[in-house]
Amino acid sequence: MKRLALLGMPNTGKSTFFNRLTGAGARTGNWPGVTVDLLAAKVLLGGDMVEVVDLPGVYNLDGYGDDERVVREFLGANPVDGLAIITDATQLDRQLILALQAKSFGLPGVLLVNMSDEARSLGIEIDLPALERQLGLSVVLLSARNGEGMPAARQSLTSMLHDSQVQGAVSPEAADPDLADKAYQLWSDTVTVPTTLNDTLTTRLDRIMLHRWFGLPLFFLIMLGVFQAVYTLGAPLQDLVASALDWGRGQVLEPLVTLLPGPVASFILDGLYDGIGTVASFLPVILLFFIFMSLVEGSGYLSRAAYLTDMIMARAGLDGRSFVMQLMGFGCNVPALMGTRIMGARGLRLLTMLIIPFSLCSARLQVFVFLVTALFSPRAAPLVLFSLYLFSFGTAFLTAMLFKRGLTHKEPFLLELPPYRLPVLRVVTMRAWHEVSHFLKKATLFIIAGVVLVWFLTHYPFDAEPASMETLAGTLSIWMEPLFSPLGIDRLMSITLLFGFVAKEVVLGAMAVIYSSGDAGLAAAVSGQMNWIQAYSFMLFVLVYTPCLSTIAVMQQESRDWRYTTIAVVWPLTLAWVMSLVFYQVATYFWG
Amino acid sequence: MDEQDIGLLSLNDLPLGARGVIHELADDPGLQSRMRALGLCHGRIVQVVRRVRFGTTLQVRVGNTDIALRAGEAALIGVEQLAA
Numbered sequence: 001m002k003r004l005a006l007l008g009m010p011n012t013g014k015s016t017f018f019n020r021l022t023g024a025g026a027r028t029g030n031w032p033g034v035t036v037d038l039l040a041a042k043v044l045l046g047g048d049m050v051e052v053v054d055l056p057g058v059y060n061l062d063g064y065g066d067d068e069r070v071v072r073e074f075l076g077a078n079p080v081d082g083l084a085i086i087t088d089a090t091q092l093d094r095q096l097i098l099a100l101q102a103k104s105f106g107l108p109g110v111l112l113v114n115m116s117d118e119a120r121s122l123g124i125e126i127d128l129p130a131l132e133r134q135l136g137l138s139v140v141l142l143s144a145r146n147g148e149g150m151p152a153a154r155q156s157l158t159s160m161l162h163d164s165q166v167q168g169a170v171s172p173e174a175a176d177p178d179l180a181d182k183a184y185q186l187w188s189d190t191v192t193v194p195t196t197l198n199d200t201l202t203t204r205l206d207r208i209m210l211h212r213w214f215g216l217p218l219f220f221l222i223m224l225g226v227f228q229a230v231y232t233l234g235a236p237l238q239d240l241v242a243s244a245l246d247w248g249r250g251q252v253l254e255p256l257v258t259l260l261p262g263p264v265a266s267f268i269l270d271g272l273y274d275g276i277g278t279v280a281s282f283l284p285v286i287l288l289f290f291i292f293m294s295l296v297e298g299s300g301y302l303s304r305a306a307y308l309t310d311m312i313m314a315r316a317g318l319d320g321r322s323f324v325m326q327l328m329g330f331g332c333n334v335p336a337l338m339g340t341r342i343m344g345a346r347g348l349r350l351l352t353m354l355i356i357p358f359s360l361c362s363a364r365l366q367v368f369v370f371l372v373t374a375l376f377s378p379r380a381a382p383l384v385l386f387s388l389y390l391f392s393f394g395t396a397f398l399t400a401m402l403f404k405r406g407l408t409h410k411e412p413f414l415l416e417l418p419p420y421r422l423p424v425l426r427v428v429t430m431r432a433w434h435e436v437s438h439f440l441k442k443a444t445l446f447i448i449a450g451v452v453l454v455w456f457l458t459h460y461p462f463d464a465e466p467a468s469m470e471t472l473a474g475t476l477s478i479w480m481e482p483l484f485s486p487l488g489i490d491r492l493m494s495i496t497l498l499f500g501f502v503a504k505e506v507v508l509g510a511m512a513v514i515y516s517s518g519d520a521g522l523a524a525a526v527s528g529q530m531n532w533i534q535a536y537s538f539m540l541f542v543l544v545y546t547p548c549l550s551t552i553a554v555m556q557q558e559s560r561d562w563r564y565t566t567i568a569v570v571w572p573l574t575l576a577w578v579m580s581l582v583f584y585q586v587a588t589y590f591w592g
Numbered sequence: 593m594d595e596q597d598i599g600l601l602s603l604n605d606l607p608l609g610a611r612g613v614i615h616e617l618a619d620d621p622g623l624q625s626r627m628r629a630l631g632l633c634h635g636r637i638v639q640v641v642r643r644v645r646f647g648t649t650l651q652v653r654v655g656n657t658d659i660a661l662r663a664g665e666a667a668l669i670g671v672e673q674l675a676a
């Protein structure tokens with residue numbers, strides 16, 4: 001089977017073209033020599049099956065970015081029969097350079113000049129025969145969004161692959177520095193642009209969106225809108241998933257396991273099944289998150305958001321896109337961590353992933369609202385909650401300041417602001433779907449294993465009351481007592497922290513079990529057990545330490561570096577301990 | 593030609609709305625090739641479109657491409673200002 005690789009700069013409509021060419025059958029998969037998964041699909045081109053691989057969007061092939069490396073590694077380790085080089089017709093002045101670079105490998109290629117509709121309305125004229133002649137590649141003008149030119153593109157790709165003899169991996173070398181000049185010369189010879197390009201729709205929209213005064217408020221408004229859309233639509237979906245799982249448990253699984261010995265039944269119900277439930281509960285928000293984030297990204301607004309907020313973040317070694325993901329993390333950390341993939345540079349991504357878990361997500365909020373209501377006066381409650389949000393931002397900022405030296409030390413900030421464009425819904429939902437399956441593929445095992453481990457700790461020995469002092473968890477809490485009692489966290493509460501490691505959603509349920517109070521009596525039980533200083537110390541700890549197993553799974557999946565993941569777990573734990581300790585000791589001294 | 597003769601200034605110092613011809617790029621090869629890929633090449637005309645409030649990040653335009661960059665990167669680009 002012949003193999004075709006899709007190459008192009010970011011924002012040229014590469015995904016839209018890939019989607020049009022390949023339809024719904026695309027899958028992400030592993031490739032030799034490449035550390036990330038790439039999207040690929042098999043399509044029929046001129047009677048032959050062809051494998052089409054979507055490479056990450058890159059500005060050049062010799063660059064320092066993560067994505068550039070992936071493209072180099074892919075082409076270096078995987079033979080390709082031809083390249084489809086996709087470009088933006090309105091920005092050929094700088095994009096032809098990639099075509100020249102690709103051509104220098106000696107691979108057959110077709111130059112796809114996308115966004116023909118925009119070029120037409122801007123009055124840009126391209127002399128296709130001259131371009132073909134001078135470049136030595138066939139050139140097709142098309143619009144991936146409305147499908148114009150697609151038959152011609154298919155035709156060209158087919159005949160290129162048909163004629164292609166070369167089947168060898170290539171090693172992209174350092175680009176010839178004169179290539180940019182050659183590309184520009186080529187463009188000047190073949191493309192005519194009307195003298196004034198100034199008042200485009202994008203320029204006019206930017207006057208509002210990047211306005212000196214309204215730009216930032218608009219940014220927060222848009223983020224709020226996206227946030228609301230993702231999480232208000234997500235909540236009922238999550239409830240639906242939860243009730244489906246409950247139903248399966250009550251109606252199917254429980255009757256089935258009654259025949260099994262107690263511990264095995266418990267393992268299946270409270271270990272395996274709960275693990276699967278944990279994974280499933282994330283799927284709706286991941287899906288919605290990526291639908292809305294791809295809309296924001298595909299529309300061209302995301303890089304503007306980065307530009308607008310850059311001054312806030314530059315100091316901390318981050319960029320505006322980090323800020324967007326941090327904000328989205330206040331709903332759920334997991335998709336926000338996955339969303340950092342839009343940032344090309346690895347250091348920046350790793351630093352951003354380190355701070356996202358400090359965002360006070362909705363699962364933690366649930367715990368805090370409960371404790372605050374149980375232990376604080378109605379007048380103090382909002383202030384207490386607000387202070388937790390301040391700590392959330394504060395710890396994120398502190399972490400960024402501490403780790404930026406090692407991670408993003410010298411990264412330049414040079415960001416394209418693509419024209420505003422209408423995203424295609426099919427492309428957006430496809431992308432979201434791929435993210436969901438990626439999460440399922442990469443994180444499921446880890447999460448289930450973690451849930452089973454905590455199940456074991458809290459259920460073994462099996463004759464003991466679950467989560468009681470007689471279980472392994474109880475023993476563990478005895479060992480941990482010297483660590484936790486200076487924080488005002490007693491042994492029972494430290495067991496709930498163990499549960500909280502799996503997911504904050506289960507903390508309240510675990511408390512109800514541990515205090516054997518039932519959900520209704522829990523508030524009274526808890527307020528009888530601790531004073532406000534202990535409660536606040538506990539909340540600080542819950543805020544700062546690992547949000548959940550799934551975040552760890554995703555951090556490992558995205559970084560592929562156990563050392564990094566270890567730091568990402570140990571550092572927040574340490575910080576949580578120190579903060580709770582300081583708070584508890586100081587507060588007890590003054591008010592205790 | 594001496595830098596003084598053509599009055600080279602950094603992209604940072606180019607006034608808002610003014611246009612200039614690029615004469616110098618960053619020395620770092622990686623950064624330089626990223627600049628080129630975005631259209632910031634020798635001999636091309638660049639215009640300062642906008643500076644965000646409170647910030648040092650600026651927005652420039654080359655051809656039909658808009659680019660946001662920090663003052664640190666802009667300082668590495670030497671331009672000759674064109675008369676309005």
Ligand SMILES: Nc1nc2c(ncn2[C@@H]2O[C@H](COP(=O)(O)OP(=O)(O)O)[C@@H](O)[C@H]2O)c(=O)[nH]1
Pocket residue numbers: 008009010011012013014015016017057114115116117118142143144145146298299421422423424427
């Ligand atoms: N006007 C126009 N917009 C397009 C065309 N192809 C893609 N787009 C839009 O350009 C934006 C970026 O496209 P996408 O495929 O995500 O680009 P990628 O970053 O190269 O993968 C999206 O909003 C698309 O809907 C086209 O031919 N014409």
